[in-house]
Amino acid sequence: MGVEVSFCVVNTDQRELLVRCLDAIARERDALPFETEVLVLDNASTDGSAGAARHHPTTTEVVVLEQRRGKGENDSHLLQRARGRYCLLLNEDSELRPGATAALRDALLEHPRAAAAGARLLRPDGRVQPSAWRFPTPATAAIGALFLHRHFTVQSRGRGTRVVDWAQSAALMVRRQAARDIGWFDPQFFVYSDEVDFCKRLADAGWATLWVPGAEAVHHEQLSTGAVPERRIVELSRNRDRYMRKHHSLGAALVVRVLTAWAYVVRAAAAMVMPGHDPRRYWCHVTATLRPGRGEGLREAAHEFNRGGPTL
Template identity: 65%
Template sequence: MTAPIDLSFCVVNTNQRELLLRGLDAIAREREALGDAVATEVILLDNASQDGSADAAAAHPTVDELIRLERREGVSANVNAVVARSRAPLCLLLNEDAELQPGATRALLDALDADPRAGAAAAALLRPEGWQQPSAWRFPSVWTALAGALFLHRLTTVQSKGAATRRVDWAQSCTMLVRREAVEEAGWWDPDFFVYSDEVDVQKRMAQHGWHTLYVPSARSVHHEQLSTDSVPERRIVELSRNRDKYLRKHHGAGVAWLVRWLTAFPYAVRTVAALVLPGHDPRRYATHVRATLRPGRGEGIREAAEAFNRRLDAGG
């Protein structure tokens, strides 16, 4: 008989071999620290990487199961696939660019153990330079968009504050422990969200079923975010904007989504003008946000990039 598993480390990777290996080393240290008190497994899904990531993961001693995809899929589909393979009631979701800091797993486990209606517990996210980045917010709405238009979002919308564990509306899933029962009740990740707003949507549905999310500042994880360092990452901006709009239409209706577009575009327009004279700011990036926010149905995003990748595979390229 197979021994029961208490916790599954669930990792999704796309072409980030070096960061992935750092993250796997951190998982290995966390497993060692937990010891025999917590039975764990590590499941890694490689999203059709072409940089040797899958082979490197297969050779890493902490990986128990490797899922190799031949075609590139979206984040929601990947998360559903890796969580479905888990044998544990708790799954620690990790991006390939997340590096757990010592004791983070234990802190997340303790937070969920102390709060039986918490469906998820998220770590505080640190930049590689050491400073903490915002990682938990109120659910998107007209009011949060208005706060952003008035440049009050850091005061009223950001919830990743303080040194104590607290309830939040939603948190970034880069390093997030989820309770399988809550995810199943909410209905898993929605594949219509290829990437971005996927974790907002699932946490919103969890909340509708009586679950909530915890922000756990004693659990810390370095978020390298290597993929967001382009000067004008247009595909990411397009994907971010279209899925923010999709979330609002899904949960609040087309009228609210339309109003939020304009409220969200306004501060980006102000930043575009300011960036023309302020050193170190790129007006093109802000202008791209304005266009993508007002016309979320236009432009090519990450979904289209993945589809083009798959077509090249089909053609033998």
């Protein structure tokens, strides 16, 4: 019997979180009755992450990039390099809780037409974080504009494994053969919406995605709470729009822009009178949503880094 599960971790300048991620993987491996491997792709970090990964006893292989690339491209690289029948994609800021790997694999074994299974994500304080949703459409944007998304768009609810439209790739187990059949992740999605597009293409090919509450991972959300929030907002908005234009139409994309911007306008107005909220950040969302082709995002930040400019 060959490798059953490949743990695939992408890291960018988060050495401490990466070590915690690998520590959790080591605990998982010790409890599993089948063969596993651990692949770490270091995205041109400058904080010693690659060395920490190499010296960690659970690591099988470390891929070190000299130039920064997008998450979709990096996940595809690891999926193609992996030997496992299943690949557990992990952000460096994801920390598996005991039994998560077995629960995700068991769910895929029990559902032969499922190609991906997402874990229940927890915030560091233990609160549940939404981690599975319906695919973006003008209808879901309208639901968001009415602030009913928690009831009608979020699908990570309940106590049992369920079929969902898409699950977050912070802790997502993938059937490697299915990923290969659809052509891996689309590298046009530098970061954000990459897993939405991936799950949509799986669905179009007849595969399902599962949400598995029996598998839990603590998600430290480094990507969404780190530095340069304006660039992250630009990248989020442009890839939301890219997804809509790829899978729907320009008209549908325009409707989603307007409805999503409206929701952020309301949030910005509320933030002006609510303590602890930053209206400027919401206004950044408004402008980036209405004009997704403008501004500099994380892709441009990576290009600057690769040219020797400011770091991310």
